[in-house]
Every structure is written in C-alpha cells, then in structure tokens.
Amino acid sequence: MFQINENYLKLPGSYLFSTIGKKVSAFTAANPDKKIIRLGIGDVTLPLAPAVIEAMHKAVDEMGNADTFHGYAPDLGYEFLRTAIVENDYKARGVDISIDEIFVSDGAKSDSGNIGEIFGDNNRIAVCDPVYPVYVDSNVMAGRTGEYIADKERWSNVIYMPCTADNNFSPELPKETPDMIYLCFPNNPTGSTITKAELQKWVDYAIKVGAVIIYDAAYEAYISEEDVPHSIYECKDAKSCAIELRSFSKNAGFTGTRLGFTVVPKELKCGDVSLNALWARRHGTKFNGAPYIIQRAGEAVYSEAGKAQTKEQIAYYMNNAKIIREGLLGAGFEAFGGVNAPYIWLKTPDKMTSWEFFDYLLEKVNIVGTPGSGFGPSGEGYFRLTAFGSYENTLAAIERIKNI
Amino acid sequence: MFQINENYLKLPGSYLFSTIGKKVSAFTAANPDKKIIRLGIGDVTLPLAPAVIEAMHKAVDEMGNADTFHGYAPDLGYEFLRTAIVENDYKARGVDISIDEIFVSDGAKSDSGNIGEIFGDNNRIAVCDPVYPVYVDSNVMAGRTGEYIADKERWSNVIYMPCTADNNFSPELPKETPDMIYLCFPNNPTGSTITKAELQKWVDYAIKVGAVIIYDAAYEAYISEEDVPHSIYECKDAKSCAIELRSFSKNAGFTGTRLGFTVVPKELKCGDVSLNALWARRHGTKFNGAPYIIQRAGEAVYSEAGKAQTKEQIAYYMNNAKIIREGLLGAGFEAFGGVNAPYIWLKTPDKMTSWEFFDYLLEKVNIVGTPGSGFGPSGEGYFRLTAFGSYENTLAAIERIKNI
Numbered sequence: 001m002f003q004i005n006e007n008y009l010k011l012p013g014s015y016l017f018s019t020i021g022k023k024v025s026a027f028t029a030a031n032p033d034k035k036i037i038r039l040g041i042g043d044v045t046l047p048l049a050p051a052v053i054e055a056m057h058k059a060v061d062e063m064g065n066a067d068t069f070h071g072y073a074p075d076l077g078y079e080f081l082r083t084a085i086v087e088n089d090y091k092a093r094g095v096d097i098s099i100d101e102i103f104v105s106d107g108a109k110s111d112s113g114n115i116g117e118i119f120g121d122n123n124r125i126a127v128c129d130p131v132y133p134v135y136v137d138s139n140v141m142a143g144r145t146g147e148y149i150a151d152k153e154r155w156s157n158v159i160y161m162p163c164t165a166d167n168n169f170s171p172e173l174p175k176e177t178p179d180m181i182y183l184c185f186p187n188n189p190t191g192s193t194i195t196k197a198e199l200q201k202w203v204d205y206a207i208k209v210g211a212v213i214i215y216d217a218a219y220e221a222y223i224s225e226e227d228v229p230h231s232i233y234e235c236k237d238a239k240s241c242a243i244e245l246r247s248f249s250k251n252a253g254f255t256g257t258r259l260g261f262t263v264v265p266k267e268l269k270c271g272d273v274s275l276n277a278l279w280a281r282r283h284g285t286k287f288n289g290a291p292y293i294i295q296r297a298g299e300a301v302y303s304e305a306g307k308a309q310t311k312e313q314i315a316y317y318m319n320n321a322k323i324i325r326e327g328l329l330g331a332g333f334e335a336f337g338g339v340n341a342p343y344i345w346l347k348t349p350d351k352m353t354s355w356e357f358f359d360y361l362l363e364k365v366n367i368v369g370t371p372g373s374g375f376g377p378s379g380e381g382y383f384r385l386t387a388f389g390s391y392e393n394t395l396a397a398i399e400r401i402k403n404i
Numbered sequence: 405m406f407q408i409n410e411n412y413l414k415l416p417g418s419y420l421f422s423t424i425g426k427k428v429s430a431f432t433a434a435n436p437d438k439k440i441i442r443l444g445i446g447d448v449t450l451p452l453a454p455a456v457i458e459a460m461h462k463a464v465d466e467m468g469n470a471d472t473f474h475g476y477a478p479d480l481g482y483e484f485l486r487t488a489i490v491e492n493d494y495k496a497r498g499v500d501i502s503i504d505e506i507f508v509s510d511g512a513k514s515d516s517g518n519i520g521e522i523f524g525d526n527n528r529i530a531v532c533d534p535v536y537p538v539y540v541d542s543n544v545m546a547g548r549t550g551e552y553i554a555d556k557e558r559w560s561n562v563i564y565m566p567c568t569a570d571n572n573f574s575p576e577l578p579k580e581t582p583d584m585i586y587l588c589f590p591n592n593p594t595g596s597t598i599t600k601a602e603l604q605k606w607v608d609y610a611i612k613v614g615a616v617i618i619y620d621a622a623y624e625a626y627i628s629e630e631d632v633p634h635s636i637y638e639c640k641d642a643k644s645c646a647i648e649l650r651s652f653s654k655n656a657g658f659t660g661t662r663l664g665f666t667v668v669p670k671e672l673k674c675g676d677v678s679l680n681a682l683w684a685r686r687h688g689t690k691f692n693g694a695p696y697i698i699q700r701a702g703e704a705v706y707s708e709a710g711k712a713q714t715k716e717q718i719a720y721y722m723n724n725a726k727i728i729r730e731g732l733l734g735a736g737f738e739a740f741g742g743v744n745a746p747y748i749w750l751k752t753p754d755k756m757t758s759w760e761f762f763d764y765l766l767e768k769v770n771i772v773g774t775p776g777s778g779f780g781p782s783g784e785g786y787f788r789l790t791a792f793g794s795y796e797n798t799l800a801a802i803e804r805i806k807n808i
Contacts, residue, residue, distance in 0.1 A: 001614030002583035003524035004674045008682050018479060018688050043475035053468035056697070057461060063661065064457035066794075070660040071447035075422060106510055106662075106692070113690030117545065120407035137689045141521065179406035210405030256474040256696045257467065258510075270408045278412050284422050285541045286517030288510070291698055292660045293460070390470075 007143045012150070016133050016374035017041050023358075024368055031366075037397045039324075039385045040368035042188065042342070044253040046316060048297070049309035052252065055300030059293040073289030075280065077104025077261065081295045084302040085261060089246065095233045097263055101276060103283050104298075106290050107260040108218045108247035113138040114286075115214060115243060115262065118278040119180060126159035126178035128171050130189055130372055130379030132216065135182040153377045162378040163190055165347070169336060170194060173201070177209050183232075184216035186223060189375045189384040190345040191321075191337015196229045203232065206241040212268070212275075213242040218260075221251035221314055223340045239265035243275070250342065252301045252310045259290055259298045317342050320394040321387035327398035328385075342387040345372070357383050365400040411547045416554070420537050420778035421445050427762075428772055435770075441801045443728075443789045444772035446592065446746070448657040450720060452701070453713035456656065459704035463697040477693030479684065481508025481665065485699045488706040489665060493650065499637045501667055505680060507687050508702075510694050511664040512622045512651035517542040518690075519618060519647060519666065522682040523584060530563035530582030532575050534593055534776055534783030536620065539586040557781045566782040567594055569751070573740060574598060577605070581613050587636075588620035590627060593779045593788040594749040595725075595741015600633045607636065610645040616672070616679075617646040622664075625655035625718055627744045643669035647679070654746065656705045656714045663694055663702045721746050724798040725791035731802035732789075746791040749776070761787050769804035 013019060020040055028036060048056075062068035076082065082099040090097040105111050112134050125139050136158060139145050146157025154160060159178050161171035169192035171183075183202060185194045194202075206213050215232040223230055232238045244263040248254035264276045290298075300306045325338035334347040348357040354371030361367045361383075372382030389397065417423060424444055432440060452460075466472035480486065486503040494501040509515050516538050525547050531539050540562060543549050550561025558564060563582050565575035573596035575587075587606060589598045598606075610617050619636040627634055636646045648667040652658035668680045694702075704710045729742035738751040752761040758775030765771045765787075776786030793801065 002527050002616045002674060004677055004679070004682060005522050005524055008522065008685060009677065011685065041476065045470070045473065045475070047470045047473040048467045050468065053464055056464045056467075060457055060460045060464060063452045063460075064454065066449070066451045069449065069451040071449070071657075072445065072659045106694075109692040110690060118409050118412065120409055123406050134689060141686070141689070212406045255476045256693070258692065258695045270406060273408055273413065275408070278408060281412060281415065282545070285538060285545070286514060288513040288662065289660070290510075291662045291695065293697065294695055 005141065007141050010148050011137060011140055012148055016370070020368065020370065023362070027362055034366045036366045036368060037389060037393045037400075038368045039389050039394070039397055040370045042250070042386050042388060043255050044250065044388045045390055046253055046313050048253055048257065049301070049306055049313065051300045051303050051306035051309055052297045055296045056293055059296035063293065070292040073292060073295065075284045075289070076100065076102065077290065078292070078295045081299050084299050088302045090231065090233065093230060093234060095231055097233060097265070101263055101265050103262045103264065103279060104290055104295060105260050105262060105287065106258045107249060108216065108245045109134055111245050111260055111262045112214070112216060114282070115245070115279070116142050116144070118275060118282055119212070123179035124157060124159060125180045125182065126161055126174050127182045127376070128163050128184065128187065129160040129377060130163065130375030130382070131182065132184055132188045133375060135214070136376070153373070153380075160376065160378070163187070163192065164378050165334065165336070168192070169345070170198065173205050178211050181206060181211050181213045182216070183213055184218070186219040186228075186341035188219065188341075189343055189370065189372065189379065191339070191341035191343035193223065193225070193228045193340040195227045196234055197227075199229055199232060200235045203235045203238045203241060207237060211241070214245065215242050216245045218245065218247040219250055219341050220246070221310070222318060222342055224318065225340055228340055233263070233265075239267040241268065243268065248298055248301060251314065252306075253313060254297070257294055257297060259294050316391065317387045320389060320391060323394050323398055324385050324387060327402060331402045338387065344385045344387070346383050346385065348381050348383050351381070354380055354383055365404060367397050367400060409545065411545050414552055415541060415544055416552055420774070424772065424774065427766070431766055438770045440770045440772060441793060441797045441804075442772045443793050443798070443801055444774045446654070446790050446792060447659050448654065448792045449794055450657055450717050452657055452661065453705070453710055453717065455704045455707050455710035455713055456701045459700045460697055463700035467697065474696040477696060477699065479688045479693070480504065480506065481694065482696070482699045485703050488703050492706045494635065494637065497634060497638060499635055501637060501669070505667055505669050507666045507668065507683060508694055508699060509664050509666060509691065510662045511653060512620065512649045513538055515649050515664055515666045516618070516620060518686070519649070519683070520546050520548070522679060522686055523616070527583035528561060528563065529584045529586065530565055530578050531586045531780070532588065532591065533564040533566050533781060534779030534786070535586065536588055536592045537779060539618070540780070557777070557784075564780065564782070567591070567596065568782050569738070569740070572596070573749070574602065577609050582615050585610060585615050585617045586620070587617055588622070590623040590632075590745035592623065592745075593747055593774065593776065593783065595743070595745035595747035597627065597629070597632045597744045599631045600638060603633055603636060604639045607639045607642045607645060611641060615645070618649065619646050620649045622649065622651040623654055623745050624650070625714070626722060626746055628722065629744055632744055637667070637669070643671040645672065647672065652702055652705060655718065656710075657717060658701070661698055661701060663698050720795065721791045724793060724795060727798050727802055728789050728791060731806060735806045742791065748789045748791070750787050750789065752785050752787050755785070758784055758787055765805075769808060771801050771804060
C-alpha cells in the first residue's frame with residue numbers, strides 16, 4: 001500500500017495567500033457593490049515595459065518560423081540571458097560571478113521551495129521571524145522542522161530569529177547553531193534592510209559554523225540607500241557559503257510572466273562536493289527550462305530601454321510606498337519599511353491580532369492587506385501593506401484608512 | 405555543519421540527454437564541416453501553429469496594457485485553460501474530470517519529477533524497463549531506490565518491469581508488490597502502446613495491491629489505433645488509483661514553450677487523505693503558475709484552428725516515423741514503434757552496445773540517436789530514433805543509415 005509524505009499533514013491550514021484569496025472571494029461574493037483595494041499579496045499592477053513587450057513579440061514570431069524556432073532550452077538557461085545577468089547584476093557591482101553559476105528558472109518562489117532538495121533532511125534551518133512563508137513550509141514538507149506547536153505557533157526544530165521593532169527588524173546571530181540560514185533583504189514582509197557591514201557578519205558567522213546561507217534578494221531593485229548591498233556576493237568570501245535567489249517578478253513586473261534565477265557559486269562546497277553540480281543535476285532532472293519567449297523578455301529587462309523603463313516602474317511603486325508610509329505615520333500608526341522595499345509594515349492598532357485587523361480593514365474600508373502573523377509568530381500584531389497598487393488606489397486606500 | 409542530500413551522490417554519471425549533448429558538442433567542435441542530423445533527444449522542429457502564435461501575440465499585448473495586464477495566476481492555472489482541457493481531453497472521450505482536478509504546470513518533466521514529493525520515502529517504485537529516465541532519477545534523489553548495483557546497472561530497491569521484443573514491449577504485472585507504478589503509454593522510448601483491456605488489468609491490479617499509478621500520457625496525441633486509450637481514466641475505477649501527466653510539448657510543439665498539466669482525481673486517497681489536496685498544497689507552495697501568455701497559447705491549441713493545425717503537425721511527424729520504421733526494416737534492422745508514437749526503437753546490429761552504436765552512428769554517418777541503455781538495463785542493445793526531425797533530414801538520415 002502506498003504511503004503519502006506525512007509531513008504534509010503537519011502543515012496547519014493552507015498557504016497564506018490562498019487563505020487570503022478565499023476570504024476576499026467570499027467577501028466580494030457577499031458584497032458585489034464594494035470596491036476592494038488590494039494592497040495585500042505582493043502582486044504588481046503596472047503593465048510590462050515596452051522594451052519587454054517588443055522583445056516578446058519578436059520571440060513569438062521566431063517561434064512561428066521553422067528557421068528561428070526554439071525547442072528545449074539549455075539546462076541552465078540561454079547564454080544571452082545569463083550573460084546579461086552576469087554583466088548587469090554582478091560585474092557592474094564589482095562582483096565576479098560566471099555564467100555557469102547562474103541557473104535560470106521560472107521564478108524565485110519555485111527556487112526557494114526547491115533549493116532544499118539538494119540538502120540533507122537533518123539540517124536545521126534558521127529563519128527570520130516574520131518571513132516569506134515558503135521557506136518554512138517547504139522545509140516542513142521535507143521533514144526538517146519537527147512538530148508544530150500550535151499554542152506557540154512555531155515549529156519545534158526551527159530556529160526563529162525574531163525581527164521586531166525592538167531590534168529594528170534586523171535579526172541577531174542565533175544562539176543555537178543552524179545548518180541552513182534563510183535571509184531575505186530587503187525583507188519581505190517587514191521592508192527592512194541590512195548594511196553591507198552587518199551582512200558581512202552573517203557571512204563570517206556562516207563560514208565559522210559551517211552553515212549555508214540561502215539569500216533571497218528578490219527585492220534588491222528597490223534599494224535606495226547607499227550602504228545596502230544588492231547581492232550577498234558584495235561581501236567578502238560569500239561565494240564559499242551562500243546561494244542567492246533573484247527574481248524578475250518585482251524588478252520588472254514578471255509576477256505573471258515567471259522568470260527568476262539562482263546563483264550557486266562553484267566555491268560553495270560540502271566537503272569535496274560542489275553544490276553547483278548538485279543544483280545542476282536537480283535543474284537538469286526535474287526542470288526543463290523557462291520558455292524561450294520569457295527568457296528573451298528577461299534579456300530585454302537589461303537593455304538600455306528596458307533598464308530605463310523598469311527603473312521608472314520602481315520609482316512609481318516607491319512613490320506609492322512613500323504615500324503609504326507617510327500617510328500611516330500621519331494617521332498615528334507605527335509604520336516601518338517602504339524606503340528600500342515596496343513593503344510597509346505596521347503595528348496593528350488597539351492590540352488587534354493580525355487577522356482581526358485583516359478582517360477589520362476588509363469589512364470596514366474594503367482594503368486587502370496581509371496579516372503579519374501569516375509570516376511567523378513574531379509577525380503577530382503587525383500587518384503588511386504593499387506599494388504595488390496603482391497611484392490612485394494607493395491614495396484612495398490611505399484616505400480610507402485615515403478616516404477610519 | 406550543513407549536509408547535502410547524499411542520495412544525489414548515488415546517481416551515476418549525468419542526465420542522459422546532458423551526456424548526449426556534450427558528446428555531440430565535442431564531435432561538432434572537432435568536425436565543424438560535418439552536417440549532423442539529430443534524431444536523438446525528443447525535441448520537435450516544426451514551428452508553433454499559427455493559432456498559437458496569434459494567441460501569444462494577443463496575450464503579449466494584454467500584458468503591455470494596464471487594463472488587461474495579468475499578475476500572479478490562480479494556483480491551479482487559469483480556468484479558461486482548465487476548462488478547455490476538461491472539455492477536449494476528457495469530456496470528448498466520455499471521461500468525467502472536473503477543472504479542480506487539473507493542475508497546470510510548466511511541463512510534464514517537472515511534474516513527473518516533482519510528483520514524488522507528496523509520497524512517503526519508503527514507497528517502492530516499479531518502472532517499465534526501459535523508460536524515460538526522470539522517473540528513476542527523481543526517485544534516486546528522494547532516496548527510494550536503494551543502492552546502485554553498477555555491474556547490473558540497476559537499483560537495489562526498484563522493481564524493473566522488462567519491456568523487450570520477447571514480450572512485445574508490454575510489461576507484465578510485477579511479481580514483487582510495488583507502491584508506486586510508473587506507466588508511460590505510448591511509451592517513451594519504445595513507442596509501444598497498451599490496449600484499453602490491458603490497461604484495465606493494471607488499474608485492477610493497482611487497486612488490489614493498494615498501489616498508485618503515475619500514468620504518463622505525454623504522447624497520447626500520436627495514437628492512431630482505435631483500441632488504444634488516450635487517458636488512463638478511460639478505464640473503470642482509474643480515478644481511485646491513478647495520477648495522469650500530460651504535456652503540450654509533443655502534441656503542440658511546446659518543448660521550448662513549456663506547458664503541461666497533471667490530473668489528480670479527488671477520489672484518489674490514501675486512507676482519508678486526498679492526494680488532490682496534497683498536490684494542491686505542493687503546487688501552491690513550491691510553484692507559482694505557468695506564464696499567462698503560455699496558458700493562452702495552450703488554450704489556442706484547443707481552438708478549432710489550433711486543433712486542425714496541430715493535427716497536421718502530428719501527421720507530419722508520423723509520416724517521418726513511417727519513413728524511419730520502413731527504412732530500417734527495409735535495411736534489415738529489427739525496428740519497433742512508430743505507429744502510435746513518434747519513437748522508433750531498433751535493435752543495434754552486430755551485438756553492439758547501445759553507446760557503441762551511438763558513437764558509430766555519430767562518427768560514421770553524423771546521426772544523433774539515443775542509446776537504449778540510457779533508459780534502463782533492458783534497453784541495452786537497443787537504440788531510439790525520433791520522428792521529430794524535418795522530413796528532408798529524416799529522409800537523408802535513413803539514406804545514410806541504409807548506406808552504412
């Protein structure tokens with residue numbers, strides 16, 4: 001008799017954003033006349049940049065012609081894209097990454113969920129708390145997290161690194177020694193960042209204790225301050241201890257277009273075993289490449305026009321972030337983030353729980369945000385708003401919140 | 405100190421098609437003047453159908469406009485696509501599958517590799533031998549296969565079901581009881597099929613022993629004979645024991661466009677646990693949908709024009725298959741398949757091993773095929789040619805082989 005992966009049964013409830021989606025659907029069905037403003041799930045709203053659209057039309061035409069048709073892509077992704085990535089995201093910042101250390105994928109969510117597969121099941125993970133739920137959930141599925149302690153809302157074998165207003169949302173080095181450390185900066189959900197000097201401490205720590213860092217830099221394009229690193233490889237020796245995840249979802253609006261990449265440096269080893277070779281094997285066996293058309297779209301993000309156009313999009317969202325941040329502060333909320341990230345993290349008023357405030361905002365002013373507790377136990381009592389709405393909706397939402 | 409997934413170290417050599425790619429690259433570099441004909445990897449060569457191209461242009465335009473832009477897709481895939489799948493692939497054949505049993509993905513390779521994640525690590529797998537390498541390799545990575553016995557070229561804990569000329573490439577029910585049974589019909593690599601009555605025996609057997617069948621129907625569009633089922637759900641009670649994998653790669657030339665889907669019926673349970681719910685959770689946590697543009701492309705495959713155009717493509721490839729099959733038989737080879745599948749499976753001449761014949765064909769007549777032994781121990785002494793080349797190249801390849 002076949003058996004299921006029992007670890008799945010440990011997962012409480014469903015994936016955070018699925019739950020939100022269902023709540024919003026139910027509310028909309030019951031209140032068809034209400035105009036909901038969605039500042040919840042981190043989904044973008046601006047259309048793709050003209051340079052990207054143009055590149056895709058061209059690639060679609062190529063796919064319609066026998067002479068220029070493209071079948072299976074190279075395992076790691078097309079060289080034209082990996083070269084553009086290396087030149088623009090790394091070389092331009094003085095970081096030396098080679099094209100065979102870049103693995104093009106269908107997005108950072110898949111990669112952050114799948115990367116655990118090349119690691120042993122007994123590794124102990126450390127995560128920022130709160131944090132993007134996929135890190136923990138995918139490790140639950142792999143059996144690394146121990147048991148769920150419902151009354152504490154935490155897993156018995158996960159090292160939580162609290163990020164709260166008390167430590168300015170910057171985690172301290174853990175007291176217990178982890179094997180795998182998930183870091184995400186600029187942080188989702190708190191919008192906090194880390195300076196290069198602070199990140200260097202994590203790199204040094206990981207090397208000292210023999211841990212690997214999974215560094216999620218999906219929001220690096222939103223960094224506005226000088227001393228905040230865009231890549232962990234800006235830190236000395238990071239190539240010997242860190243994997244970096246990158247996404248086109250937020251820097252170029254590819255949430256529905258699907259493209260990302262993971263950097264696994266050749267220097268990163270466990271004994272004699274190269275993690276680059278392991279991920280190459282995983283990538284070659286359980287994945288078959290991002291679509292040619294989408295890889296061409298990704299290349300266009302790095303063209304001169306593409307860079308200018310996506311920079312404008314980011315400026316647009318960061319203006320929204322400023323409106324939300326300043327609006328909330330002006331209305332008496334405690335609000336954080338929104339300077340180097342499209343996320344604003346606020347303390348719920350009147351000691352409401354995160355989900356109470358979610359329901360309150362949805363029902364009273366028809367605004368969808370994300371409950372902080374969905375990102376981890378230390379997120380309880382916080383709430384996330386995103387800057388990815390339209391300017392008009394963002395303004396309207398802040399007016400509604402001010403008038404509660 | 406972090407540990408790697410040690411199962412990866414058990415994998416001998418690299419993924420079959422990566423090895424072939426490297427051998428061909430080396431040969432091409434050393435012999436730049438030789439015109440290689442590739443009948444190896446199962447990659448298509450015809451451009452995408454006009455209806456698909458048109459749908460993608462339209463979708464690209466939608467992505468460039470704020471009013472019609474699409475961000476994150478629904479977890480299971482867009483309803484327009486799942487509805488088209490249900491209507492055309494199932495309802496039209498008298499099979500009742502609902503749209504929430506369809507999970508749209510980036511292709512059957514990913515799904516066939518990932519589906520194992522929802523099953524326990526102690527399940528014992530049974531595979532046709534020879535077979536598409538991803539089934540075994542992904543289970544090696546999960547630790548289900550035991551140790552590799554090099555001199556027997558097999559895994560200690562895998563139940564191999566030999567498919568050779570002796571049994572007309574149709575596996576017999578295994579003597580040892582498996583928990584998970586991988587079946588692929590029309591078969592890759594042998595091109596063999598199974599009748600509905602024969603498949604019903606597998607369904608009945610799976611139910612009797614409590615096994616789950618992972619049914620890979622990626623090549624169903626190539627079926628030309630009446631009594632060969634296109635879906636396992638044409639068999640009675642199959643919804644209580646089988647998951648079905650489908651692909652757009654071969655029926656519509658999407659190898660470089662990436663789209664597939666998996667059917668997990670709600671009736672399929674392990675005790676009280678619905679596998680549909682488990683796969684939904686996996687899908688929602690570790691995947692973020694196929695691109696909107698590509699899902700629209702998939703929808704167009706089911707339009708009247710799309711159906712007519714992709715049918716023509718399949719007829720084109722099946723004409724190639726006929727040329728290869730008849731050419732090989734005429735030249736004195738023992739050849740199989742090519743009637744309900746785009747694959748022709750031949751016995752190597754002069755007792756050559758599969759890789760010897762690979763090198764021989766590459767060096768003597770500059771034709772790339774796939775060594776049968778790469779698909780499993782019972783594939784030794786066989787060789788796969790595919791019908792996915794151009795008509796002209798297929799004719800030329802057969803002429804070259806005839807004149808060896």
